[in-house]
């Protein structure tokens with residue numbers, strides 16, 4: 206795999222976000238929720254308060270650091286749910302074809318016709334706000350691209366010699382799907398999964414911004430933006446830093462996705478030539 | 479009392495359903511293979527050899543299907559077995575290797591794992607045992623340094639090595655019948671001989687019967703005790719391979735024999751051109767009436783154009799389908 210700029214920068218940004226989330230208790234200066242002190246409310250960024258403080262005197266830096274946990278958990282877990290659903294449906298539809306393929310296709314088209322954020326919003330409205338509802342809502346609404354790719358790959362791989370050879374050797378349907386098809390479509394699935402994680406981080410921010418996501422006082426980047434809305438002119442650091450965190454994470458994931466796509470593209474793989 | 483043959487094909491007809499109508503892609507195909515026997519199926523490309531092979535393991539897929547006839551493996555009719563029972567035959571009792579060693583292996587899985595999978599799938603071995611057996615299987619097909627080679631991916635192996643791996647996979651479970659469909663057509667001539675030799679020796683050691691399919695009569699006659707010649711979906715001649723070479727009875731077989739270079743002949747020395755059979759195999763949808771070989775046959779007479787020849791059993795054993803056979 207050739208190292209490319211987008212792969213390296215994207216990977217580094219994503220790794221940084223993960224590290225920050227993992228090491229939050231050591232990196233944060235104060236407790237993100239409890240250490241409120243009205244004596245130092247709305248302090249601008251300084252040596253003491255790197256990213257400034259909010260209206261309740263909480264350290265924005267510490268809240269951004271802890272916010273990484275929620276944003277990344279939502280991004281990763283909900284995309285995993287999407288990937289599992291999309292692969293299960295798309296792979297089986299492409300492999301079996303027939304009426305099952307029609308059903309999956311109809312379902313996919315339905316999902317594509319409804320904007321996923323609107324769909325997630327509807328689910329959140331039913332389930333109520335909170336982390337679990339977020340994971341469910343975002344995990345159930347963004348699998349259609351994964352499904353499309355898995356289905357198309359299964360369709361084209363199905364006629365490969367090694368898939369037919371496996372049938373001849375007595376492999377059952379599920380063994381064929383898991384050993385012959387899935388490993389050969391992993392590249393595009395990883396790419397779409399990485400890009401999907403980025404959009405899930407954004408969706409989390411959007412839903413939390415609308416007050417449907419993680420409940421205050423727990424910090425997520427989206428909920429911080431939401432709370433900062435009224436002070437955007439008086440205390441812009443309240444929205445700049447969580448916004449920057451979202452921007453860098455999503456940028457990182459998109460670059461990583463693009464980089465992986467370039468590197469996993471069979472045409473550019475040097476060992477094939 | 480004679481034991482039932484290992485494989486028995488009786489009056490097999492394979493239908494091709496092109497949406498509008500059903501045509502026979504193969505018909506009246508009958509042959510038997512005993513335990514440990516080597517049997518060859520020869521004919522030009524498009525004669526119906528591969529679809530016959532697929533029908534034997536229950537793998538004809540639409541638009542092709544078995545129209546009529548019986549296929550018995552150890553006396554059991556394959557068509558009437560459950561899907562699970564058919565699957566258990568495949569790879570375990572009847573194995574098959576193909577022409578393309580380049581594409582028949584999964585590119586993202588180490589070859590050792592692909593061999594081991596057979597032991598896990600059909601013999602209920604643990605992965606640990608299976609991996610060990612895979613090394614032995616690779617050693618048995620004379621792949622050097624098998625304990626290292628099991629970790630290789632297919633793209634790291636040459637065509638010949640890949641076909642060895644395919645043979646290791648096919649013979650892993652000790653099948654009773656190995657179907658080899660053009661197993662060496664895609665390989666270099668020098669490698670071909672090695673692979674054929676290996677396959678023949680391994681099967682002879684283990685008592686595995688071979689159904690060898692090829693367009694190359696010389697190759698098949700070399701490996702097999704008996705040979706059936708197929709033309710346009712019908713078996714036109716079936717005899718011992720020495721006989722068929724010495725005195726081909728059917729004009730088509732004659733043509734195949736004449737198109738082979740003979741050791742020491744002028745053609746083999748490159749001085750004269752080899753004789754070829756003029757014309758091509760007709761498409762399934764436009765098989766001629768009567769004997770299907772008649773447009774290409776020098777001996778064709780009026781009856782050949784109207785009546786399909788029936789089987790004549792030869793005194794020396796074997797059969798031929800031709801109105802004017804030798």
Ligand SMILES: Nc1ncnc2c1ncn2[C@@H]1O[C@H](COP(=O)(O)OP(=O)(O)O)[C@@H](O)[C@H]1O
Nearest residue numbers: 503522523524525526527528529530541761762
């Ligand atoms: N899936 C298929 N659909 C339609 N026709 C087929 C299919 N497979 C094979 N055929 C036709 O059946 C005939 C026999 O094919 P095949 O058994 O592959 O020939 P051989 O192996 O002798 O070269 C050919 O005319 C081929 O075009």
Ligand code: SF4
Nearest residue numbers: 769772775782800801
């Ligand atoms: S039956 Fe007639 S056309 Fe057919 S092979 Fe014999 S002589 Fe030729």
Ligand SMILES: [Mg+2]
Nearest residue numbers: 527528659660
């Ligand atoms: Mg063929």
